Amino acid sequence: MRVLNFYSAVFADQLRNGRKTATIRLGDKSHKYRKNDCVLVTIGYQYSPRERIFHAVIDSVEVKRVKDLSPRDIEHDNPEFRRTEEMVHFLEQIYDRRVELDDIVTVVRFSQIIDRPPTIRDRLHGIGGAQN
Template sequence: MQVLNFYSTIFADQLKRGRKTATIRLGDKSHKYKKNQAVMVTIGYQHSPREKIFDAVIDQVEVKRVRELTPRDIEHDNPEFRRHEEMIHFLEQIYGKKVTMEDIVTVVRFSQIIVHPPSFTDARLGIGGAQN
């Protein structure tokens, strides 16, 4: 299974709460990630133990220039950001190099795979969840 890894533990809470539903990676990564592909979402550094957060499915892979990123693209990557300047600064920190509005990025949108979601009928009958 392919791994979608995040280096910063600050993303763990955002991922677990469903607030982070995309990642913006510098360069064209369309050869690496494909729509409908299952991935394991993890957090940790290379050559170190990693924490599995959840399994996910890739919903969309878009290659575009930084200047073409929408506020929604940016927000889905980092709920604290909305502006290109914030995203550029963040990418520069991660990749350790200058990033411009003309650089190519890949926006990878993903959804968590839930093993046993309650069915609609179960929810109406109050089975398997909190009772009213």
């Protein structure tokens, strides 16, 4: 099984709350992630313990230039961003190098795998979900 790892604990809440549903990685990662693959989403640094967040299915893998990222691509990666300039600055921080608009990135969209989605009826009757 492949791992889709995030280094910043800042993403933990966004992932758990379903606000982060994509990752934009510098370079062509289409050989590493493929549509319908099951991945383990984790948070942590290399050579350190990682926190398991959830299993996910890869919905799509798209290779494009930074300048071709849509506001939606950017928002799915980081709900706080909308503009390409914000994404470029963020990628420069992560990869510790200058990122150009012509650089290639891979947009990996994913969906959390849950045991069984609660139905509307379940929610109305307090079954299968968080109870107050």
